[in-house]
Amino acid sequence: MKPSTYIKDRKYLIIFYFILMAFISSVMYLDGTVNISADNIIYINAVSVVFFCLYLTWDFLYQRNFYTIIHEIITSRQEDFISALPEANTNEQQVFILLLKQVYEQQNARIEALHERKREDRDFFITWIHEIKTPIAASRLIIDNSIGKPMDEVLDKLEDELDKIDGFVEQVLYYSRTDSFMKDYVISECNLEKVVKESVKKQAKMFIGKRIKCEMADLDMEILSDKKWLGFIIDQILSNSLKYTDQGGAITITGYENEKEKMLVIEDNGVGIKAEDIARVFEKGFTGYSGRVYAKSTGFGLYLARTLAIKLGHTISVESEEGQYTKLMIHFPKPLSYFDVT
Known part of the structure; x- marks a missing residue:
């Protein structure tokens, strides 16, 4: 820190000091009850200025080391500058x-x-x-x-x-496109049955090739979502179900509705998920025991499904029993009305 920089930082203190001394000197000089000469007032001001300058000098020296180290850290562009910071005064x-x-x-x-x-x-x-x-x-x-x-x-x-x-x-x-998701979706009413049927149609050859029966029920309901992104979410879940369902199995797709939400349930009678893997099936890159043993898996399908569902305002949950079934549920919360809030 340069002396000129320090003086510039303390300019308001210096101005205040001179205004205060001028006020005190004026009161002493103009007050008739105080018997003090002009020479004494000048002497008092001179001494106080000296003491004030000594104080500023001491304060400058006291602060200089701190700011000098800070300046050196800035000019040297140290990466780990935290460890080099000086002690605060x-x-x-x-x-x-x-x-x-x-x-x-x-x-x-x-x-x-x-x-x-x-x-x-x-x-x-x-x-x-x-x-x-x-x-x-x-x-x-x-x-x-x-x-x-x-x-x-x-x-x-x-x-x-x-x-x-x-x-x-x-x-x-x-x-x-997950990072730029907000620029590429439109929430509107869409028919759940139509979205599901489009996804099933995409997977038709897989259903036929593995002779897996697909049953659909109670899907004729309107939901608030983005049709394209929701279709991709259902695609990932269906693809996962088909991958882990054996020949001649069955996948059931059902819609439910209650006072708080609408729900799409996709259930298969495939290999199921081990109990210790259920909590991690939506983690990025996690394949679990089933993914390693029964089929090659990237571990990104369900991660993407859940990530996009959350961005759309939906949630996905899972229930499963190893060797029995796996049930994936997409929850569509109903918007709150004025009467619900009040």
């Missing part, structure tokens, strides 16, 4: 240091969150790349072995692999 400096530490911790938390997001994105895309290579390789194998086989059979198998690729591409597109 005043309450004001203490508040200043506490504020710096708080800002530093908040910034570190943001940076760590960005690094974590980057790691998660990297893990997702590495897994996604490995997953999408499987149907591509399978398509090449089908083409290589297509000689002498009926064209309809070859095209049908190729279509299955293309559907898988399309599903993976759709998943990565929705994943990449």
